[in-house]
Amino acid sequence: MIYPQPKFSPGGDRYMLIEFGDEMNLDLNFKGQGLAAALADGPIDGVIETAPCFANILIHYEPEVIGYDDLKAEVSRLIEALGPSDDIEMDSRLFYFPTLYLDPWSKECIDDYRAKINPSKEQDPEFVARINGLTDVQQFVRVHSGTEYWAASLGFWPGLAFLMPLDPRCRLTAPKYNPPRTWTPQGTLSMGGMSTAIYPVASPGGYQLFGRTPVPIWDRERRFEEFEGDLCIFRPGDRLKFVPCSMEEYLEVERKVADGSYKYNIVDYQRFSVKNYKRWVSKLDLSVRF
Amino acid sequence: MMFEVIKAGLETAIQDWPGRIGYWNKGFPPSGPMDSWSFRLANLLVGNAPGVPGLECQFIGPTLRFLADGIIALTGGDMQAKLDDQPCPQWQSLAVQAGQVLTLSFAKTGARGYIAFAGGIDAPLLMGSRSTFHKAGVGGLDGYALKAGQSVAVLPGQGRPGRRVKDGARPTIRTDKRWEVEAVAGPNDDWIDAEGHARFLSADWKVSSKSDRTGFRLEGPQWTFTARAYNKLPEHGSEPANILDQGYPLGAINLAGQTPIILVNDGPSMGGFINPYTVPSCAFWKLAQARPGDVLNFKAVSVAEAQAQARALKQVCSEASIE
Numbered sequence: 001m002i003y004p005q006p007k008f009s010p011g012g013d014r015y016m017l018i019e020f021g022d023e024m025n026l027d028l029n030f031k032g033q034g035l036a037a038a039l040a041d042g043p044i045d046g047v048i049e050t051a052p053c054f055a056n057i058l059i060h061y062e063p064e065v066i067g068y069d070d071l072k073a074e075v076s077r078l079i080e081a082l083g084p085s086d087d088i089e090m091d092s093r094l095f096y097f098p099t100l101y102l103d104p105w106s107k108e109c110i111d112d113y114r115a116k117i118n119p120s121k122e123q124d125p126e127f128v129a130r131i132n133g134l135t136d137v138q139q140f141v142r143v144h145s146g147t148e149y150w151a152a153s154l155g156f157w158p159g160l161a162f163l164m165p166l167d168p169r170c171r172l173t174a175p176k177y178n179p180p181r182t183w184t185p186q187g188t189l190s191m192g193g194m195s196t197a198i199y200p201v202a203s204p205g206g207y208q209l210f211g212r213t214p215v216p217i218w219d220r221e222r223r224f225e226e227f228e229g230d231l232c233i234f235r236p237g238d239r240l241k242f243v244p245c246s247m248e249e250y251l252e253v254e255r256k257v258a259d260g261s262y263k264y265n266i267v268d269y270q271r272f273s274v275k276n277y278k279r280w281v282s283k284l285d286l287s288v289r290f
Numbered sequence: 291m292m293f294e295v296i297k298a299g300l301e302t303a304i305q306d307w308p309g310r311i312g313y314w315n316k317g318f319p320p321s322g323p324m325d326s327w328s329f330r331l332a333n334l335l336v337g338n339a340p341g342v343p344g345l346e347c348q349f350i351g352p353t354l355r356f357l358a359d360g361i362i363a364l365t366g367g368d369m370q371a372k373l374d375d376q377p378c379p380q381w382q383s384l385a386v387q388a389g390q391v392l393t394l395s396f397a398k399t400g401a402r403g404y405i406a407f408a409g410g411i412d413a414p415l416l417m418g419s420r421s422t423f424h425k426a427g428v429g430g431l432d433g434y435a436l437k438a439g440q441s442v443a444v445l446p447g448q449g450r451p452g453r454r455v456k457d458g459a460r461p462t463i464r465t466d467k468r469w470e471v472e473a474v475a476g477p478n479d480d481w482i483d484a485e486g487h488a489r490f491l492s493a494d495w496k497v498s499s500k501s502d503r504t505g506f507r508l509e510g511p512q513w514t515f516t517a518r519a520y521n522k523l524p525e526h527g528s529e530p531a532n533i534l535d536q537g538y539p540l541g542a543i544n545l546a547g548q549t550p551i552i553l554v555n556d557g558p559s560m561g562g563f564i565n566p567y568t569v570p571s572c573a574f575w576k577l578a579q580a581r582p583g584d585v586l587n588f589k590a591v592s593v594a595e596a597q598a599q600a601r602a603l604k605q606v607c608s609e610a611s612i613e
Binding site: 009010011012013014015017019022023024036048049050051052053054055056057058060063064067068153154155156157158159160162175193194195201220229230231232234235236 | 311312313314315316317318417423426427428433474475476477478479522523525526527528533534535536537538539540541542558559560561562565568569570571572593594596597599600601604
């Protein structure tokens with residue numbers, strides 16, 4: 001549900017959690033990101049930082065400057081002043097990521113899991129296609145790559161973006177692995193629940209795997225200027241489009257990444273208008289898949 | 291001043307306080323010293339501002355050779371330090387000379403020892419801090435804990451020897467394997483039923499050996515939940531402790547299925563488990579000094595009480611505590 005009033009809860013002596021609802025609904029994420037942007041533009045004294053998540057936002061504050069009750073009152077006023085999410089407009093960069101769907105590396109990882117942990121585990125792309133009522137893995141690739149993704153939240157690992165499809169016709173869901181995998185290759189595309197994520201580094205994991213991008217989202221050596229001194233490329237409110245590519249293109253980009261000559265494809269002039277987005281969504285025929 | 295790492299110890303890393311703040315929305319933890327009480331006092335002893343970079347030593351401390359004269363101080367868990375062959379006292383500033391070797395061994399009390407150097411360690415500033423986030427290869431000298439053979443530079447300082455922490459101003463590191471730890475209810479306390487709350491506040495919670503700067507795993511009784519944990523939309527996940535992914539406060543007592551994990555300095559910023567309680571900042575030093583096998587007993591405090599304790603701790607971490 002969407003709560004009629006936001007719910008405020010304390011997290012120890014320095015944090016406040018504000019929940020706008022308890023469902024996976026982009027509109028609730030827009031509210032959180034809108035509030036984060038408003039707090040960045042017109043700071044409340046004592047607010048140190050914010051971290052929007054799917055349907056909530058965490059505020060880190062300095063209690064010597066502002067108490068919990070005063071912060072709650074000020075943030076409530078700000079949420080009131082922001083009005084409905086329709087009025088929210090935010091800068092939003094758009095990234096194009098070449099992506100090899102149904103790649104051999106995630107297949108190798110799935111096969112290893114089948115061999116060592118769970119022989120009855122269905123291949124991830126086939127499994128996700130089946131439970132979402134799609135004809136085959138080719139349709140899965142069309143549907144998954146047919147939309148821009150919205151960076152709803154970052155976390156778990158620095159720079160790991162939880163990406164939500166903006167086109168409702170491309171919504172898919174997938175349960176997590178149980179038990180989780182012991183390893184996943186860096187750059188693997190994956191899904192858990194309703195969100196898509198790219199593994200920033202090789203790591204254990206539980207999301208279903210179906211593709212790989214050679215483009216790094218994490219750069220601890222700071223080799224790429226597009227990171228602007230940061231170690232991760234994404235921030236909340238970015239958009240990402242996966243562009244299906246061939247193995248040859250994948251390897252070419254991988255070579256360029258390795259020698260440092262790769263240039264990120266980033267569009268950086270657009271603002272995301274919730275009102276315009278909703279108007280577009282309202283005109284779509286949701287019964288159509290790609 | 292400069293020193294050379296002869297032996298690194300178990301995981302000895304450069305930290306500053308309060309750490310890498312302002313990147314929680316990208317998933318960067320603050321890092322920094324877990325026992326910031328001991329850390330700040332060490333810096334004050336050697337004439338530094340309380341937050342400048344020093345060393346956090348975990349369980350087994352390092353062996354360092356000084357390449358120039360300087361002033362240092364040791365605080366936190368007692369790692370049986372020796373300067374050359376002589377026992378080296380904690381909680382006071384000391385002069386060290388070029389060529390002398392400081393040897394720390396395993397922690398006799400507590401789990402984390404701190405070394406401050408007059409002037410503070412010189413390391414590259416990365417995203418507002420020099421703290422090491424070892425797991426991700428971020429901060430410190432090269433992203434990781436110290437390694438044998440590395441040379442570490444220290445900036446010029448104003449310290450002098452013979453300064454001591456006043457009695458009563460240092461943390462009391464427990465030797466009876468039992469700690470009372472403050473906990474503030476929330477943010478997700480409404481997911482736990484009355485019996486679950488009573489059990490949490492009365493039980494012995496044993497610190498698991500699978501605890502580190504990311505999280506402290508606790509072993510104890512089962513949790514029981516309110517209806518809310520069962521009657522929920524599928525996007526919350528299948529287990530009672532699953533919730534739609536949410537932001538995690540630092541100190542959150544994160545219920546991963548039935549296992550509570552206290553998320554500490556290098557912990558995750560978000561995830562899909564509930565946080566029925568949060569350990570406030572004033573109690574982090576206790577977690578830092580608790581060893582695997584130690585028992586934690588939680589004491590409920592209000593937000594206002596936790597904030598008052600943080601203010602009191604800040605008072606203690608000041609020049610007034612030094613004589």
